[in-house]
Amino acid sequence: xxxxxxxxxxxxxxxxxxxxxxxxxxxxxxxxxxxxxxxxxxxxxxxxxxxxxxxxxxxxxxxxxxxxxxxxxxxxxxxxxxxxxxxxxxxxxxxxxxxxxxxxxxxxxxxxxxxxxxxxxxxxxxxxxxxxxxxxxxxxxxxxxxxxxxxxxxxxxxxxxxxxxxxxxxxxxxxxxxxxxxxxxxxxxxxxxxxxxxxxxxxxxxxxxxxxxxxxxxxxxxxxxxxxxxxxxxxxxxxxxxxxxxxxxxxxxxxxxxxxxxxxxxxxxxxxxxxxx
Numbered sequence: 001x002x003x004x005x006x007x008x009x010x011x012x013x014x015x016x017x018x019x020x021x022x023x024x025x026x027x028x029x030x031x032x033x034x035x036x037x038x039x040x041x042x043x044x045x046x047x048x049x050x051x052x053x054x055x056x057x058x059x060x061x062x063x064x065x066x067x068x069x070x071x072x073x074x075x076x077x078x079x080x081x082x083x084x085x086x087x088x089x090x091x092x093x094x095x096x097x098x099x100x101x102x103x104x105x106x107x108x109x110x111x112x113x114x115x116x117x118x119x120x121x122x123x124x125x126x127x128x129x130x131x132x133x134x135x136x137x138x139x140x141x142x143x144x145x146x147x148x149x150x151x152x153x154x155x156x157x158x159x160x161x162x163x164x165x166x167x168x169x170x171x172x173x174x175x176x177x178x179x180x181x182x183x184x185x186x187x188x189x190x191x192x193x194x195x196x197x198x199x200x201x202x203x204x205x206x207x208x209x210x211x212x213x214x215x216x217x218x219x220x221x222x223x224x225x226x227x228x229x230x231x232x233x234x235x236x237x238x239x240x241x242x243x244x245x246x247x248x249x250x251x252x253x254x255x256x257x258x259x260x261x262x263x264x265x266x267x268x269x270x271x272x273x274x275x276x277x
Contacts, residue, residue: 004262016216016232018170021185036243037245038276044061060253074101114129155205178221212255251273
């Protein structure tokens, strides 16, 4: 049955093969026929901000214009948040502050925007965490369990139709230890375990839950290029009526029109990728 409420989880920096090897909950949902998994191809450059924009707008960086992480400017193209808001849907996000800049406007001021409840904004109910230093990547970010708890709180109090959860844990560890390290593998399992505790409750609340990544990682701790280890990510649809493994590889730009279809909305003409529903 088509859901009209969606939670999108972006696990920053989680590469495809690590998902398959170390995310037992997500893979268990696929094995049990309760989720469908695709191999998804990230946009280029395979950097965070360009891929965030591609995921939410359905456009490639060459078309939406966000091609670097910094300096970061607000989105100028239609996206899931703006389309949902225009259709009088309720939107929410628990995410890194860059999402506030991209979709709610610049500058991001922690005192004003750390907790956002403003119906005039595309992300109406936001709980954003702030920038962290290069020297303390894995120490300065919220735990995945805490982030899932914040999603639970927004569901309870605001009942969003579209909800974004974004975690930096895999990305932060990958930059320090590399994409082939045991620390990186463990971070994937920690995210997966947090989702195992949260997703059943979200499903009971009527949400279709989508889980993916913006990009992958090289063994030496970088991303941005064209190799398979940085471009290939998994895309899980928990609640898909046809569970299992899809044979086709799909574009990251298919996410936006897919979510709008799940919300009962029509994709904008700029979103040309076929939906995955």
